[in-house]
Amino acid sequence: xxxxxxxxxxxxxxxxxxxxxxxxxxxxxxxxxxxxxxxxxxxxxxxxxxxxxxxxxxxxxxxxxxxxxxxxxxxxxxxxxxxxxxxxxxxxxxxxxxxxxxxxxxxxxxxxxxxxxxxxxxxxxxxxxxxxxxxxxxxxxxxxxxxxxxxxxxxxxxxxxxxxxxxxxxxxxxxxxxxxxxxxxxxxxxxxxxxxxxxxxxxxxxxxxxxxxxxxxxxxxxxxxxxxxxxxxxxxxxxxxxxxxxxxxxxxxxxxxxxxxxxxxxxxxxxxxxxxxxxxxxxxxxxxxxxxxxxxxxxxxxxxxxxxxxxxxxxxxxxxxxxxxxxxxxxxxxxxxxxxxxxxxxxxxxxxxxxxxxxxxxxxxxxxxxxxxxxxxxxxxxxxxxxxxxxxxxxxxxxxxxxxxxxxxxxxxxxxxxxxxxxxxxxxxxxxxxxxxxxxxxxxxxxxxxxxxxxxxxxxxxxxxxxxxxxxxxxxxxxxxxxxxxxxxxxxxxxxxxxxxxxxxxxxxxxxxxxxxxxxxxxxxxxxxxxxxxxxxxxxxxxxxxxxxxxxxxxxxxxxxxxxxxxxxxxxxxxxxxxxxxxxxxxxxxxxxxxxxxxxxxxxxxxxxxxxxxxxxxxxxxxxxxxxxxxxxxxxxxxxxxxxxxxxxxxxxxxxxxxxxxxxxxxxxxxxxxxxxxxxxxxxxxxxxxxxxxxxxxxxxxxxxxxxxxxxxxxxxxxxxxxxxxxxxxxxxxxxxxxxxxxxxxxxxxxxxxxxxxxxxxxxxxxxxxxxxxxxxxxxxxxxxxxxxxxxxxxxxxxxxxxxxxxxxxxxxxxxxxxxxxxxxxxxxxxxxxxxxxxxxxxxxxxxxxxxxxxxxxxxxxxxxxxxxxxxxxxxxxxxxxxxxxxxxxxxxxxxxxxxxxxxxxxxxxxxxxxxxxxxxxxxxxxxxxxxxxxxxxxxxxxxxxxxxxxxxx
Numbered sequence: 001x002x003x004x005x006x007x008x009x010x011x012x013x014x015x016x017x018x019x020x021x022x023x024x025x026x027x028x029x030x031x032x033x034x035x036x037x038x039x040x041x042x043x044x045x046x047x048x049x050x051x052x053x054x055x056x057x058x059x060x061x062x063x064x065x066x067x068x069x070x071x072x073x074x075x076x077x078x079x080x081x082x083x084x085x086x087x088x089x090x091x092x093x094x095x096x097x098x099x100x101x102x103x104x105x106x107x108x109x110x111x112x113x114x115x116x117x118x119x120x121x122x123x124x125x126x127x128x129x130x131x132x133x134x135x136x137x138x139x140x141x142x143x144x145x146x147x148x149x150x151x152x153x154x155x156x157x158x159x160x161x162x163x164x165x166x167x168x169x170x171x172x173x174x175x176x177x178x179x180x181x182x183x184x185x186x187x188x189x190x191x192x193x194x195x196x197x198x199x200x201x202x203x204x205x206x207x208x209x210x211x212x213x214x215x216x217x218x219x220x221x222x223x224x225x226x227x228x229x230x231x232x233x234x235x236x237x238x239x240x241x242x243x244x245x246x247x248x249x250x251x252x253x254x255x256x257x258x259x260x261x262x263x264x265x266x267x268x269x270x271x272x273x274x275x276x277x278x279x280x281x282x283x284x285x286x287x288x289x290x291x292x293x294x295x296x297x298x299x300x301x302x303x304x305x306x307x308x309x310x311x312x313x314x315x316x317x318x319x320x321x322x323x324x325x326x327x328x329x330x331x332x333x334x335x336x337x338x339x340x341x342x343x344x345x346x347x348x349x350x351x352x353x354x355x356x357x358x359x360x361x362x363x364x365x366x367x368x369x370x371x372x373x374x375x376x377x378x379x380x381x382x383x384x385x386x387x388x389x390x391x392x393x394x395x396x397x398x399x400x401x402x403x404x405x406x407x408x409x410x411x412x413x414x415x416x417x418x419x420x421x422x423x424x425x426x427x428x429x430x431x432x433x434x435x436x437x438x439x440x441x442x443x444x445x446x447x448x449x450x451x452x453x454x455x456x457x458x459x460x461x462x463x464x465x466x467x468x469x470x471x472x473x474x475x476x477x478x479x480x481x482x483x484x485x486x487x488x489x490x491x492x493x494x495x496x497x498x499x500x501x502x503x504x505x506x507x508x509x510x511x512x513x514x515x516x517x518x519x520x521x522x523x524x525x526x527x528x529x530x531x532x533x534x535x536x537x538x539x540x541x542x543x544x545x546x547x548x549x550x551x552x553x554x555x556x557x558x559x560x561x562x563x564x565x566x567x568x569x570x571x572x573x574x575x576x577x578x579x580x581x582x583x584x585x586x587x588x589x590x591x592x593x594x595x596x597x598x599x600x601x602x603x604x605x606x607x608x609x610x611x612x613x614x615x616x617x618x619x620x621x622x623x624x625x626x627x628x629x630x631x632x633x634x635x636x637x638x639x640x641x642x643x644x645x646x647x648x649x650x651x652x653x654x655x656x657x658x659x660x661x662x663x664x665x666x667x668x669x670x671x672x673x674x675x676x677x678x679x680x681x682x683x684x685x686x687x688x689x690x691x692x693x694x695x696x697x698x699x700x701x702x703x704x705x706x707x708x709x710x711x712x713x714x715x716x717x718x719x720x721x722x723x724x725x726x727x728x729x730x731x732x733x734x735x736x737x738x739x740x741x742x743x744x745x746x747x748x749x750x751x752x753x754x755x756x757x758x759x760x761x762x763x764x765x766x767x768x769x770x771x772x773x774x775x776x777x778x779x780x781x782x783x784x785x786x787x788x789x790x791x792x793x794x795x796x797x798x799x800x801x802x803x804x805x806x807x808x809x810x811x812x813x814x815x816x817x818x819x820x821x822x823x824x825x826x827x828x829x830x831x832x833x834x835x836x837x838x839x840x841x842x843x844x845x846x847x848x849x850x851x852x853x854x855x856x857x858x859x860x861x862x863x864x865x866x867x868x869x870x871x872x873x874x875x876x877x878x879x880x881x882x883x884x885x886x887x888x889x890x891x892x893x894x895x896x897x898x899x900x901x902x903x904x905x906x907x908x909x910x911x912x913x914x915x916x917x918x919x920x921x922x923x924x925x926x927x928x929x930x931x932x933x934x935x936x937x938x939x940x941x942x943x944x945x946x947x948x949x950x951x952x953x954x
Contacts, residue, residue, distance in 0.1 A: 012061070089281075138274070144296050146206060148171075222272045237431070251351070272300075402626065405432075414436070423453055531558075547619070551622075601620070604634055643659055698712060765836065900935045
């Protein structure tokens with residue numbers, strides 16, 4: 001069927017600010033949908049109050065509204081724009097709930113707006129727990145034994161009937177919000193009361209416990225002609241009881257027989273038919289009892305989901321793009337798969353590799369209770385890795401999630417009792433504890449230990465068999481005899497097996513008791529190099545038109561190098577607090593800017609949720625961990641030298657020296673300039689040379705030096721480690737006792753990685769400045785003033801552009817200081833500076849020689865694309881030639897707010913932590929941000945606040 005001709009304009013909802021459970025995967029899906037609909041000739045109107053996304057970049061949609069996702073705001077947009085149709089399946093639960101409310105209030109019928117994608121009936125059937133359970137029964141599928149309740153009294157009756165434990169799930173929420181496992185009567189009553197509050201319709205499903213069951217997800221697409229395909233099957237390594245967003249997952253499924261899989265596949269398609277999803281993608285979740293094989297349907301989402309982004313990247317099948325085309329009338333056999341350029345979308349992807357996702361948690365930023373997982377999602381991001389075997393992909397994915405280990409490693413410092421406790425509880429690191437027990441088990445005890453772990457954790461024995469093989473390989477490396485004479489420390493055959501198992505040179509060296517450099521030398525002498533395969537959706541049956549790579553070892557390399565004419569862009573890795581979606585947006589926009597100038601781009605990133613890892617953003621995409629070893633290997637494969645490291649947050653900066661040592665030409669600011677800004681001592685010296693003020697401070701490389709410095713500076717003090725992002729480990733100490741607490745929990749101090757003991761400026765106003773420079777000329781995108789008090793991290797503070805309460809003299813001083821610092825550091829590209837003003841005196845707090853999290857916000861509100869300006873500089877066009885600095889002035893340009901007033905507000909996910917609201921301070925804790933614009937400050941502030949879900953009192 002051809003695309004619909006009865007509609008010309010389509011309204012699309014984004015998902016709003018990033019929260020745990022609804023993150024940048026919906027920015028990716030929405031971005032794909034906007035692109036596909038525009039390619040089909042439709043006018044696209046987008047509503048999303050998230051300034052950090054690629055989606056809200058001017059020019060992405062035909063009309064972009066940075067307005068709250070509320071009925072009143074959206075009705076006014078509908079009145080102005082008069083869209084013919086609305087598509088709500090790309091914006092997560094926020095968009096679906098908004099659509100239901102608009103329909104319920106009669107707004108859509110009043111303005112004649114057609115719903116495309118999933119209809120109201122389909123959404124209600126899938127989202128209402130009671131109706132969905134009844135529907136499953138009607139089509140002969142089993143659901144967990146459950147009852148829908150709307151009061152505590154009803155819940156008590158169900159509790160007495162089912163017994164404990166119970167699973168409680170609110171209706172119409174996302175990311176398991178409000179859901180929990182209740183093991184006692186008291187826990188049950190508290191959990192049910194909370195679930196009824198969290199549900200927009202104040203109902204909750206009280207469900208029999210399926211703890212320990214195996215959990216699976218199928219990403220399914222169906223069209224109006226009843227064609228249906230399973231795009232991807234996903235198996236959770238963690239059993240039921242852990243939210244799927246918090247589980248390590250593998251695609252395709254590994255532990256089902258073909259008969260079991262075909263039964264599940266048929267059931268998923270029947271569910272889509274029954275619910276009525278006939279033009280798009282859906283996600284269906286199943287549980288299987290490992291003892292008797294009983295299969296139950298857990299839930300389905302009649303929209304693209306968190307897993308849709310993962311499935312798209314794991315298979316090369318762009319689910320959101322295809323779903324958008326189905327929504328406007330196409331059928332699957334008419335939608336060409338753009339990876340191959342030949343196959344159509346009714347071909348189910350075939351994988352000749354495994355894809356493993358590992359979630360990222362922020363254990364150190366939240367209360368103790370955060371360490372126990374459950375049915376409510378708590379992870380803040382995820383990494384993806386592809387490999388030929390499960391161990392290879394798992395080790396790569398753990399390395400890519402960037403919380404320390406090079407892969408699955410032994411837990412240091414825990415005894416047997418502690419390890420067993422971790423395995424028995426829903427701890428985010430329990431797979432490490434299980435692996436440690438397997439490593440430590442003697443050959444005669446291994447079988448018994450494996451059985452205990454299987455029973456205690458619910459891990460399928462297939463996965464434990466894989467871990468046992470990994471442990472055997474590591475033991476073999478650890479038991480190697482000392483080399484004799486010129487013998488290599490590790491035989492070539494074992495070295496190849498270790499690399500095929502996902503071990504890094506550094507990990508192999510640690511096990512073999514030698515240096516990483518020695519392992520690398522031996523490996524290269526033996527001719528053992530990574531080989532790269534192309535993701536093609538069809539296991540090599542058709543040649544892929546879009547080069548999209550993953551690495552493995554000992555196999556044929558695919559794809560000729562692009563050579564030195566290309567530029568390598570190092571991404572930002574998995575989302576985390578302090579380094580999120582805004583950095584991915586900068587990387588994505590830079591690739592687009594380079595390509596517009598005719599330059600080939602190579603993107604390296606491990607984040608499956610984001611736009612940067614979309615198949616058509618760059619000329620080449622590598623789904624690989626962001627470590628120096630992995631990035632250098634890609635440089636060698638591609639023959640590329642120019643590398644961009646300023647846009648991906650702290651992760652690329654931390655590998656800058658190693659990349660340069662391997663021959664990379666770092667575009668922009670030199671390594672010396674980066675180091676001078678990142679190193680606290682060099683930075684303090686620089687501020688002094690320029691005659692600027694800093695709060696009184698001392699550098700300290702030992703605990704004794706920290707205490708002495710605090711005594712000299714005077715309490716309270718702000719403790720700032722070097723080379724961190726998001727205020728990591730920063731603390732305000734008001735007493736020597738609090739200082740000692742910092743020292744007990746802080747990273748290891750050394751003269752090479754000191755801490756700055758900084759006078760804390762109480763009752764000060766803080767400011768943020770983002771600038772681009774070309775070595776002499778400096779363009780300041782704008783001056784932003786924090787609304788929160790000094791001491792709150794800039795990412796957690798609301799800020800206003802232009803400054804609301806400031807004087808011209810201070811603003812002039814900030815502009816002059818920014819230019820002086822940029823010139824002294826010879827900045828070529830981005831610079832972010834944080835200032836404080838107390839009693840009319842300006843202080844420089846911090847300088848970051850990279851793009852900051854406010855670059856997208858400032859670009860959209862100033863009307864100047866700062867990423868494009870930086871790419872122009874790196875391409876040889878200075879700021880005067882760009883027209884951002886006057887040709888005959890002082891070499892300084894300053895941006896103004898084109899939206900009148902703009903306010904950025906922080907978005908928190910504290911509702912995930914059972915009422916334990918963490919206190920704000922110098923370490924960042926927000927998960928996202930919203931924007932509000934208006935003719936005056938009050939309007940902008942109110943809209944930004946409303947967009948976070950908080951309504952100001954009237």
